[in-house]
Each structure stands twice: as C-alpha cells, then as structure tokens.
Amino acid sequence: MNTPAAFLKPGSLAALLLTAALATPALALDYQIHGSAAQGFALSGGNNAYGNSENGSFSFYELGLNGTVELAPGLLASAQLQMRDAGANDNGALRLDYGLLDYQFARDSDYHLGIRVGRVKNPLGLYNESRDVIFTRPSIQLPQSIYYDSQGLRGVIFASDGGQLYGGYSFGGHYTSLVAGAGRSKNLTRAEERQLFSDGSDFPGNVKLSHFYLAQLRDEWNSGTDRMAFSYLHANLDLEPDPGIPVDAHAAFEFYVLSYRHDGANYSVSSEYSITTSKGGGSLTGPLDSKGDGFYIQGDYRLHPQWTLMARYDATYADRNDRDGREYAATTGGNRHSRYAEDFTFGAHWLPDEHWGVWAEWHHINGTSTVPKLDNLGRQLESDWNLFLMMVGYRF
C-alpha cells in the first residue's frame, strides 16, 4: 500500500494523472434518479371503483422509482420499478415498469434516429406511456374512452418486451416523429386474465398474446404547443386451454387513436377519438366481429401557474353501430347500459411547488361499460352513478 508521499514521486505522479484521466469518463457518467409517489382516495355512489369506494376507499396508490444513465454519447440505459394499487384491478405488487437501452445513432440539427430494446413503454394516444404517474396525466382517472383501466387490456397495452425504432424530423415549423415497435409473445398473468374475463374467474389454461405491433405518427407545431398524433396497435389473443377443457377462442384486436392537443398560455384543449375492432371466434364466444369507439374532449384553464381547473366529456361505446345498446338488449336480454358510458368530469389541481401536487375531481357517469367489474362482483350495477376522486402526489 503506497502512502500519499510515495505517490508524489515523479513516476507515480504520471501514473496518478493517467489513472485520473482514464477514470474521468467513468466518473462523469451522466445519470439521474427520479421518483414519484401518490395516494388516492375514492368515494362513490351507485357502483364501486378503486376498491370499496361506496364506503370511501384508500386502496389506490402509485409508487415509482426510476434511474437513467448515459453509458456513452447517445446511449441510455434506464429502468423503473413500480407499485400500484387500484382496488381489485391492481394489487400493489412490485413490477418492472420498463427496463431498456435507448441508442440515438444518428442526429443533425433537424433530425434524429434511434432504437430502443428491452421492456419499453408503448406510445398510444397522448398519455399511455406515462399513465401511472399522476404528474404526467390530465386527470386522476384517464378518459376511459381511450385509456381502458378496467376492461382487461390495460396491462397488455402499457408496456411490452420488445423493441422500437424512432425518428424525428423538423421542417418548416413542424416537428414530425414516428415510433414503430413490436413486442414478443407472452402468456397473460393470472391477474391480467382475471381482468380480461371480468367475472373474476381464472381461465383453466393460458391466454396467449401474440403479433403485437404498434406505431405512432406525431406532428407538433407552434413549438410543440399544438400536437396531433395517430396511433395504431395490433394484438392477437388466443385461449390455450388445459388438456381436456373443450373450449377455444381467438381474437385479433386493432386499436386506432387520433389525438389532438393545443396548449395556450392559460388554457389547453385536448381531444382524442378511438376505434377498437375485435375479430375472431371460437366455441366460447361464437363468431366475434365488433367495432367499438369512444372520444373525449377536455378543457383546462390555468387560473394561476399553481392552480388549474378542468372539465371533460368522455364517451365510450362497445358497439359504434348500436351506441345506445338497444339492439344488444333486444338480442341478448342484457342491460342496455352495459354497452356505453358517458362521463362528465369536473376537476381542479394545485401544484404548490416543483415536488407536490393535489388533485380532486368529480365524475357523473351514465352507463356501466367502464365500471370496474372486479370491484363490483355479485352486485347489480347502477347505470347512473357518481365518483369523487382525490390524490396527493410527490415527485423528485
């Protein structure tokens, strides 16, 4: 072991400088750690959401911790751990939200190109990628016409193990970007299956997700204060029952979303429209060929940099050719109101500093197609209901 004095001999000094020079790039690795935590509260009349909300539910929180390191110029490695509870629809289990390598391999002043591999977040509409961080979404509960929370496909849509190619190009005041990705096939988890079947039953076998592709084309102008996007997602779901179980079913889903948002100094307007088609069949479902749609329009008004008011109309229809569910009721004897949901939302949020935020919103909902079924097992669903949500969040 050399003493400090021994290091200062001429030869040692050169070695020390060389060591320092070599060590510098490693020490200068740019990295960041960020996180967010939020606790929610739900109170409702008519139906439950986020747990047993008719009695007031705190079974609603989200925690995330992420790290990103720049390994070399243009090369990032990043990962986020997350825990989320949302009544019966999420269980607070620790999961890897994303874990990826992102390499931006070409760039100039007006374009860039890159690739991401690993567990990547899927761009779909304006907010899907970062939907579980309250600070990045436009309300406590996202508009259900586009961002399904309880219809079973949430987990399938928000991230996938695979890769994405991305690129962006600036011209004439516009910035246009494209992300295209593919995810590898996987079997749904038990929790995802329970949500998909929505009656809480476990399917005896596997539900396999395959042929997962997505693309998002975005255009931004006026320095990003106007944004338009077109998103597309395709996935196949196949039931693979255990031996001896005589059922089978398969479906191919296509999901299209058209999005627009304008941001002004004091106000924002955003609107999205989606169409979902499912085609397939099998002994369990019979022939399947449906086309549902939905849209919302939201306005935000900033009273003050810290205070924002919002109002939204959000409508979801299981069948765009039978929006009021009459045909469905006539042919199946089911409830008309299970085929649609129209949600009027009024809310406010307060961001007192760069770390804290408080949100509150009230939903008046007509129709039950977006009611989280697992929170209401064995209950008669009410077609007219109210939901009050609050959330307090911290981030760094």
Next chain:
Amino acid sequence: MGTQIQGAAESVAGSAMAARTVASGFCTALVIALCAFALLANRPVHAQAVEIITSPDRSAIQIDRPLLLALFTMRVRQWPDGQPAQVFVLPDASDIHEKFCREQLGTYPYVLRGAWDRMVYTGTGLAPNIVRSEEEMREKVRSNKGAIGYLRTPAQPEAALSRSIANPSSANSP
C-alpha cells in the same frame, strides 16, 4: 423591429450635424446609419429579455429555432457534431425561465415540463440540469463542455454580445 427602426432613426438624427457641414457628409451619415441598422438587424436578440449562452467550445455553432427546441425539449442529446449536450435551465417558476420559453422557444414552462416528464417517466431521456440562480447558470455553462443555457439580456448592449457572454475569449470580438 421597433428597436431596429428607432436605432436607425437615432443614427440618422445623430448624423444631421455632419450633413450640414459638407454635402458628402450626408452620404457618410447615411452609410453609418445603414451600418448601424444592419448591425442591429443582425442581433435581433437585443430586442429580447433573454439570450442564449453556450460554453466556449460551442461559440462557433449556429443555433436556429429547431436545434434550440431539439436541445431544450431534450429529445436530442447531442450537438450535430456528436458532442454530448449539457442543458441548463432555471426552475419552472422563474420569471426568466418563463420569458426564455416564450421568446426563444415559443412555448410555456408547463409544456416544456410535460415534454421532459414524458421522457423521464418512460426512460427515453434525461431531464435538463436545474440551476438556482443566474450566477450559477453563468458558471455552469462556462465550465461544462457542450453546455447551453440562457441569461437575462444585460441592460448595456456593449457589455456582452449575444451568446458569447459565456466565452471570455471572444467577448471582445465584434
């Protein structure tokens, strides 16, 4: 534009005495006035409250609006020549940051924050470095390679021109 016209008008007015002395003096004054106008026209940044500053190694690079947006939205992490970019900003609530967003980028602090959040919470980018004061901004941009930031435009135009403020070696060059 208002400042430019006023500047040119003042130059013309200032040269009125010379024009009375000799006929050719008028031509000289006109040339001076046009030069003053051209000089002002080349530095529209002086009409603005906030100006871009870069580290000394970046002083020769032309920065247009698309590159400025690409760098400050953090969607591009390197300069066009491959040098990693170090982006410095003041906190969202800072008046200077708000002016910078409006004047130089054409956007608002909350929109820029939204773009950073989207990258930070999807693992596809880094947030910019936040500095707490203009003094810290000046120091960090001066001392980091590939750095870019902004400062309030000094009251006296001759004190520092454009973004060379962070580059002591070129601060005296025209």
